[in-house]
Amino acid sequence: xxxxxxxxxxxxxxxxxxxxxxxxxxxxxxxxxxxxxxxxxxxxxxxxxxxxxxxxxxxxxxxxxxxxxxxxxxxxxxxxxxxxxxxxxxxxxxxxxxxxxxxxxxxxxxxxxxxxxxxxxxxxxxxxxxxxxxxxxxxxxxxxxxxxxxxxxxxxxxxxxxxxxxxxxxxxxxxxxxxxxxxxxxxxxxxxxxxxxxxxxxxxxxxxxxxxxxxxxxxxxxxxxxxxxxxxxxxxxxxxxxxxxxxxxxxxxxxxxxxxxxxxxxxxxxxxxxxxxxxxxxxxxxxxxxxxxxxxxxxxxxxxxxxxxxxxxxxxxxxxxxxxxxxxxxxxxxxxxxxxxxxxxxxxxxxxxxxxxxxxxxxxxxxxxxxxxxxxxxxxxxxxxxxxxxxxxxxxxxxxxxxxxxxxxxxxxxxxxxxxxxxxxxxxxxxxxxxxxxxxxxxxxxxxxxxxxxxxxxxxxxxxxxxxxxxxxxxxxxxxxxxxxxxxxxxxxxxxxxxxxxxxxxxxxxxxxxx
Amino acid sequence: xxxxxxxxxxxxxxxxxxxxxxxxxxxxxxxxxxxxxxxxxxxxxxxxxxxxxxxxxxxxxxxxxxxxxxxxxxxxxxxxxxxxxxxxxxxxxxxxxxxxxxxxxxxxxxxxxxxxxxxxxxxxxxxxxxxxxxxxxxxxxxxxxxxxxxxxxxxxxxxxxxxxxxxxxxxxxxxxxxxxxxxxxxxxxxxxxxxxxxxxxxxxxxxxxxxxxxxxxxxxxxxxxxxxxxxxxxxxxxxxxxxxxxxxxxxxxxxxxxxxxxxxxxxxxxxxxxxxxxxxxxxxxxxxxxxxxxxxxxxxxxxxxxxxxxxxxxxxxxxxxxxxxxxxxxxxxxxxxxxxxxxxxxxx
Ligand SMILES: Nc1ncnc2c1ncn2[C@@H]1O[C@H](COP(=O)(O)OP(=O)(O)OP(=O)(O)O)[C@@H](O)[C@H]1O
Ligand SMILES: [Mg+2]
Numbered sequence: 001x002x003x004x005x006x007x008x009x010x011x012x013x014x015x016x017x018x019x020x021x022x023x024x025x026x027x028x029x030x031x032x033x034x035x036x037x038x039x040x041x042x043x044x045x046x047x048x049x050x051x052x053x054x055x056x057x058x059x060x061x062x063x064x065x066x067x068x069x070x071x072x073x074x075x076x077x078x079x080x081x082x083x084x085x086x087x088x089x090x091x092x093x094x095x096x097x098x099x100x101x102x103x104x105x106x107x108x109x110x111x112x113x114x115x116x117x118x119x120x121x122x123x124x125x126x127x128x129x130x131x132x133x134x135x136x137x138x139x140x141x142x143x144x145x146x147x148x149x150x151x152x153x154x155x156x157x158x159x160x161x162x163x164x165x166x167x168x169x170x171x172x173x174x175x176x177x178x179x180x181x182x183x184x185x186x187x188x189x190x191x192x193x194x195x196x197x198x199x200x201x202x203x204x205x206x207x208x209x210x211x212x213x214x215x216x217x218x219x220x221x222x223x224x225x226x227x228x229x230x231x232x233x234x235x236x237x238x239x240x241x242x243x244x245x246x247x248x249x250x251x252x253x254x255x256x257x258x259x260x261x262x263x264x265x266x267x268x269x270x271x272x273x274x275x276x277x278x279x280x281x282x283x284x285x286x287x288x289x290x291x292x293x294x295x296x297x298x299x300x301x302x303x304x305x306x307x308x309x310x311x312x313x314x315x316x317x318x319x320x321x322x323x324x325x326x327x328x329x330x331x332x333x334x335x336x337x338x339x340x341x342x343x344x345x346x347x348x349x350x351x352x353x354x355x356x357x358x359x360x361x362x363x364x365x366x367x368x369x370x371x372x373x374x375x376x377x378x379x380x381x382x383x384x385x386x387x388x389x390x391x392x393x394x395x396x397x398x399x400x401x402x403x404x405x406x407x408x409x410x411x412x413x414x415x416x417x418x419x420x421x422x423x424x425x426x427x428x429x430x431x432x433x434x435x436x437x438x439x440x441x442x443x444x445x446x447x448x449x450x451x452x453x454x455x456x457x458x459x460x461x462x463x464x465x466x467x468x469x470x471x472x473x474x475x476x477x478x479x480x481x482x483x484x485x486x487x488x489x490x491x492x493x494x495x496x497x498x499x500x501x502x503x504x505x506x507x508x509x510x511x512x513x514x515x
Numbered sequence: 516x517x518x519x520x521x522x523x524x525x526x527x528x529x530x531x532x533x534x535x536x537x538x539x540x541x542x543x544x545x546x547x548x549x550x551x552x553x554x555x556x557x558x559x560x561x562x563x564x565x566x567x568x569x570x571x572x573x574x575x576x577x578x579x580x581x582x583x584x585x586x587x588x589x590x591x592x593x594x595x596x597x598x599x600x601x602x603x604x605x606x607x608x609x610x611x612x613x614x615x616x617x618x619x620x621x622x623x624x625x626x627x628x629x630x631x632x633x634x635x636x637x638x639x640x641x642x643x644x645x646x647x648x649x650x651x652x653x654x655x656x657x658x659x660x661x662x663x664x665x666x667x668x669x670x671x672x673x674x675x676x677x678x679x680x681x682x683x684x685x686x687x688x689x690x691x692x693x694x695x696x697x698x699x700x701x702x703x704x705x706x707x708x709x710x711x712x713x714x715x716x717x718x719x720x721x722x723x724x725x726x727x728x729x730x731x732x733x734x735x736x737x738x739x740x741x742x743x744x745x746x747x748x749x750x751x752x753x754x755x756x757x758x759x760x761x762x763x764x765x766x767x768x769x770x771x772x773x774x775x776x777x778x779x780x781x782x783x784x785x786x787x788x789x790x791x792x793x794x795x796x797x798x799x800x801x802x803x804x805x806x807x808x809x810x811x812x813x814x815x816x817x818x819x820x821x822x823x824x825x826x827x828x829x830x831x832x833x834x835x836x837x838x839x840x841x842x843x844x845x846x847x848x849x850x851x852x853x854x855x856x857x858x859x860x861x862x863x
Binding site for chain 2: 369
């Protein structure tokens with residue numbers, strides 16, 4: 001038997017103005033979980049798209065089970081048993097899970113009649129076998145992000161995948177869902193399936209992976225056994241310098257309240273009340289972190305503050321001026337900046353050049369336009385500056401946002417929002433999909449903004465991040481702030497319990513017992 | 516990898532060539548000589564000053580309806596209503612031409628303005644319904660087309676004539692053509708509308724690419740969520756896009772009213788100017804320069820087609836096949852993109 005299921009040798013892939021992959025080697029053994037690690041824009045997604053047949057390499061060869069092969073398109077990859085779950089899912093929302101899974105390889109029962117019942121049965125069996133717990137008859141738009149992802153995994157399995165590529169699967173998951181995914185990955189490898197896992201979370205690599213290949217700026221650096229390494233070495237290998245995980249900061253010196261919210265009520269698109277009489281204050285010079293499980297009203301709260309969603313009742317004040325139900329433009333102009341959770345939906349016009357994305361809220365002001373005519377010179381000069389200051393890796397400011405790596409898209413948004421020097425900076429999952437080096441930079445930026453006297457509201461599902469960066473943690477549960485704690489006086493267990501709805505006393509007691 | 520810009524130019528050109536190729540095959544299959552057929556077509560489109568004049572004349576309203584569709588497209592809207600907007604624009608221009616007696620320098624712009632306003636109002640209805648109620652613009656614009664057709668017919672019979680099927684002729688001061696120009700082009704029906712159409716092509720290009728309005732409209736077209744997030748009013752932009760698109764189509768109608776014909780007649784069916792505008796916009800990749808070139812190609816093809824039966828015996832309908840195939844190939848550009856990529860790779 002062959003030692004490696006997949007071998008990618010001396011792969012080179014160029015894009016206009018940039019070499020995304022240069023002489024990269026990747027060898028994956030049967031039944032292993034192989035991590036692919038690298039900074040934002042290092043070329044991980046590109047390399048995987050080459051393996052999946054979406055891009056053709058300029059140089060290099062690919063061997064599958066020892067056999068040299070040209071993967072000209074994803075169908076060829078599927079036939080070779082290679083499946084991929086992309087960084088951004090590719091599901092048809094109004095279809096059911098089963099319909100999505102069989103799309104393109106529909107089983108027919110004579111005369112082109114699609115046998116959906118049979119398919120659902122097979123999918124259910126597959127799902128049970130690997131512990132995926134996916135309901136094949138549920139509509140994709142009705143299920144959680146985590147389940148959508150498992151549906152994508154099922155899709156690859158249904159097509160007979162023996163090698164599954166997961167591109168940053170955990171970036172969009174809640175901590176609970178991440179645990180589930182990890183156990184699924186273990187089930188898969190037990191059955192001899194190999195997994196290539198892209199992730200920026202070094203802890204995950206240490207926990208589930210067997211080996212890890214590190215790439216930096218398109219070059220292959222090394223492949224190491226996870227047993228023989230540790231988080232610090234991996235980070236250094238990937239970034240090329242030592243990385244600080246614990247963010248250094250001085251105690252906050254909060255001043256007057258910038259944002260104050262009273263008895264706020266907000267409904268979601270389905271008219272269900274999601275924010276139920278919420279009270280919160282954020283002062284100048286402090287970072288307030290909102291901890292909570294996804295779906296407890298965080299998105300609705302942010303959308304209400306920023307004017308994207310109507311508030312039913314209650315009051316939002318900024319600098320003691322009421323901004324309840326103002327338009328997004330008015331809210332922005334009164335000094336609020338917003339790093340949105342969903343960067344593709346809200347944060348960027350993907351078909352605009354990066355420079356034009358950077359002036360998305362300021363294009364109508366001087367110097368970016370005069371008398372309604374855009375000044376591209378000013379726009380591009382500004383973009384050049386931010387790209388440099390925030391280390392956005394892009395071939396040029398003219399490059400469409402779509403062509404940037406996921407992490408660099410995020411950095412461009414952060415650059416735009418932080419640069420406006422807002423009184424209140426709302427950061428929703430600001431480091432989602434960023435590499436450890438970039439996370440360090442972003443956290444430093446948030447703290448710098450705080451020290452300049454701005455108010456920062458941080459919403460994150462990463463407890464690490466909330467504990468590390470916040471000066472004060474507000475726990476959100478079922479549409480309300482149920483507790484406020486100091487990061488230095490709490491721990492992950494206590495926060496976890498609070499987030500699940502326990503009272504503060506109970507949580508403290510229980511967390512104490514568990515220790 | 517080839518850059519997208521180059522591809523965007525290459526695809527329409529290739530599509531046109533392929534369209535002609537299929538046309539040639541069809542001619543061969545039916546026993547005609549494609550060389551003779553195309554020679555006749557060329558002769559008909561450019562053979563003399565008269566033919567050139569006619570080709571340009573045919574191009575003028577297509578530029579404007581093409582711009583109308585392209586403008587809406589870029590803002591994320593599908594304005595199938597250009598057809599109806601052409602009708603009301605034509606009517607409004609002729610009405611101003613008939614009802615007033617003014618110096619040409621005022622009369623002509625006034626007629627054009629009236630056409631633009633009429634077209635814009637016609638497009639305002641689907642625009643506002645889309646913006647406030649979310650009604651799909653395609654449905655409403657199609658209905659508005661029928662309303663335009665029958666309303667203008669009625670008004671021609673009652674307001675612009677005594678139950679006749681044709682309006683009075685417009686005053687000479689509103690006429691866009693001059694005998695001198697027509698004489699120069701072999702007494703064809705050419706008129707100064709070609710300058711109007713170029714002016715509006717430049718306007719559309721500048722407005723979309725260089726102004727903050729265009730920046731907003733395109734952002735809304737690409738991603739309404741991001742547009743809203745960044746503080747743009749999606750609703751206002753939808754209405755604005757429909758108003759301008761409708762205005763452009765209305766001016767296209769004016770070109771027929773105060774240019775080519777000098778009057779308006781009752782129509783039994785649609786003019787197809789608006790529908791052809793969809794094809795023009797598609798071939799022109801929804802850019803102003805592209806629209807001008809595509810409109811000229813279609814204008815020349817349609818005029819040239821008239822000479823095919825007498826000169827070569829090939830039925831004029833063949834040109835419709837060629838046009839249809841060109842559109843097919845543009846629409847299937849995904850396929851063509853793949854073919855180009857393949858060739859590129861084999862070169863390497
Ligand atoms: N379609 C494309 N066209 C042009 N350039 C591209 C394209 N896709 C990626 N690139 C460039 O190639 C480089 C590598 O991008 P890639 O998406 O592979 O990075 P990545 O390692 O997956 O990063 P991240 O962790 O941020 O997702 C980047 O500089 C990116 O801008
Ligand atoms: Mg990536």
